[in-house]
Amino acid sequence: MKNTGKPGSKAPKIIRRAAHNVTRDEISKSALKVLYRLHKAGYQSFLVGGGVRDAMLELHPKDFDIATNATPDEVRSLFGNCRLIGRRFRLAHVRFGREIIEVATFRAAANHADDDSAHDTEGRIIRDNVYGTIDEDVWRRDFTCNALYYNIADFSIWDYVGGFEDVKRKRLVLIGDPEQRLREDPVRMLRAVRFAGKLGFTIDKSVVDAMRGHTNRLANVPAARLFDEFLKLFQTGFAKRTFDLLREHKLFGELFPATEEALSEDEEFVAFVHAALQNSDKRVAAGQSVTPMFLLGVFLWLPVKKLAAVRRAEEKMSESQSLSLASYEIVSQLQRRISVPKRFTVPMREMLALQPRFRTVRGKRAIKFLEHRRFRAAYDFMLLQSEVGQGDEVLAKFWTDVQTQSAEERAKSFQMQTGPGKKRRRRRRHKSMQES
Numbered sequence: 001m002k003n004t005g006k007p008g009s010k011a012p013k014i015i016r017r018a019a020h021n022v023t024r025d026e027i028s029k030s031a032l033k034v035l036y037r038l039h040k041a042g043y044q045s046f047l048v049g050g051g052v053r054d055a056m057l058e059l060h061p062k063d064f065d066i067a068t069n070a071t072p073d074e075v076r077s078l079f080g081n082c083r084l085i086g087r088r089f090r091l092a093h094v095r096f097g098r099e100i101i102e103v104a105t106f107r108a109a110a111n112h113a114d115d116d117s118a119h120d121t122e123g124r125i126i127r128d129n130v131y132g133t134i135d136e137d138v139w140r141r142d143f144t145c146n147a148l149y150y151n152i153a154d155f156s157i158w159d160y161v162g163g164f165e166d167v168k169r170k171r172l173v174l175i176g177d178p179e180q181r182l183r184e185d186p187v188r189m190l191r192a193v194r195f196a197g198k199l200g201f202t203i204d205k206s207v208v209d210a211m212r213g214h215t216n217r218l219a220n221v222p223a224a225r226l227f228d229e230f231l232k233l234f235q236t237g238f239a240k241r242t243f244d245l246l247r248e249h250k251l252f253g254e255l256f257p258a259t260e261e262a263l264s265e266d267e268e269f270v271a272f273v274h275a276a277l278q279n280s281d282k283r284v285a286a287g288q289s290v291t292p293m294f295l296l297g298v299f300l301w302l303p304v305k306k307l308a309a310v311r312r313a314e315e316k317m318s319e320s321q322s323l324s325l326a327s328y329e330i331v332s333q334l335q336r337r338i339s340v341p342k343r344f345t346v347p348m349r350e351m352l353a354l355q356p357r358f359r360t361v362r363g364k365r366a367i368k369f370l371e372h373r374r375f376r377a378a379y380d381f382m383l384l385q386s387e388v389g390q391g392d393e394v395l396a397k398f399w400t401d402v403q404t405q406s407a408e409e410r411a412k413s414f415q416m417q418t419g420p421g422k423k424r425r426r427r428r429r430h431k432s433m434q435e436s
């Protein structure tokens with residue numbers, strides 16, 4: 001069996017520059033500067049992680065992690081634009097404008113620190129703050145494809161765990177014993193799926209087997225960390241594929257239990273979610289911005305709608321009020337798993353609660369809706385539903401058309417009369433209210 005050797009006990013396979021395709025063109029100027037300066041100061045200086053992996057795949061990596069034997073303080077003394085972050089394990093952030101290059105000192109894996117206090121009762125790592133050497137550093141990394149070290153001294157790649165072959169074969173293999181590695185950090189299950197989605201890699205059977213039956217360990221992961229992971233899963237351009245993989249491996253329901261339940265009962269909802277994910281992937285590919293609040297609204301839509309109907313049957317309230325109330329309840333449930341900041345949940349609730357307003361197409365209130373600060377998001381949400389045949393196409397067309405009309409045309413569309421008699425105006429308002 002490969003990879004299960006004792007940490008630190010193996011010599012790396014060194015792949016010389018002529019035998020691999022990682023070019024410096026794939027590495028950002030800033031990352032190269034940091035690598036060279038560390039090297040010139042006499043330290044070991046390696047690019048590691050996704051930067052090497054993605055460069056091998058010619059994916060133009062954007063995020064660069066550097067590993068070195070210089071301590072954080074030594075790193076800081078080399079760079080003016082450097083800040084040390086983290087308390088448990090200190091990392092150096094070297095800043096170049098908006099780009100941040102992360103420099104980590106080699107550290108030993110937790111299971112290498114010779115005591116049990118590094119793990120909690122369920123085997124999760126709670127402490128891994130021991131500096132080490134490169135041949136220790138490698139064993140704390142998750143997948144073999146993430147454990148390649150590109151040496152700036154001679155542009156060779158150091159491979160301790162067979163990652164080079166695994167990148168070529170497009171395989172996600174955990175370093176060491178898969179069961180133990182997933183127990184140490186259950187987020188690695190999500191990372192497996194994320195990399196599979198992004199890179200089109202196959203998750204090795206040993207990893208799939210180790211995940212099976214243990215997905216509920218995600219419940220022990222801090223909700224704030226899961227929100228960070230949620231962003232990486234769904235905002236980096238491969239959301240549709242990642243979503244399908246999360247469901248296939250029974251992970252999605254651990255993140256969004258109410259959504260998973262709704263998905264398993266309703267194919268139409270699956271189609272709606274798919275359309276939203278595809279849309280979001282297209283936006284990322286086109287360099288447009290995506291907001292997590294929209295996707296959250298999509299994920300929660302059916303659970304919210306169902307609960308809103310219940311609340312409305314219990315108590316007299318408008319449809320919009322019931323949607324707002326139900327969103328509040330469903331979001332509170334979700335927060336126990338994934339802690340979503342208020343700046344996303346508040347607009348999301350508004351976006352959902354505004355949906356009934358699209359049905360009012362006459363009068364002042366209707367025309368004013370166009371100026372609502374959440375109109376655009378609510379409109380996109382409504383449009384998406386109609387695009388998958390789950391909304392009113394006539395209404396969708398109406399709200400699309402009115403956005404580009406002149407003031408006069410608009411007044412006509414909303415059947416607003418310029419200067420009608422008082423009586424008539426009152427009658428119209430009454431009619432519009434009845435319709436809403």
Ligand code: ATP
Pocket residue numbers: 048049050051063065140141142143146147185187188
């Ligand atoms: P990307 O930047 O595309 O998300 P990445 O592989 O660079 O992918 P990061 O989260 O930036 O991922 O982490 C950098 C490296 O740190 C990884 O490649 C891996 O070697 C190591 N690493 C990160 N998270 C973990 C983890 N949970 N367990 C073990 N190693 C990890």
Ligand code: MG
Pocket residue numbers: 049050051063064065
């Ligand atoms: Mg990275």
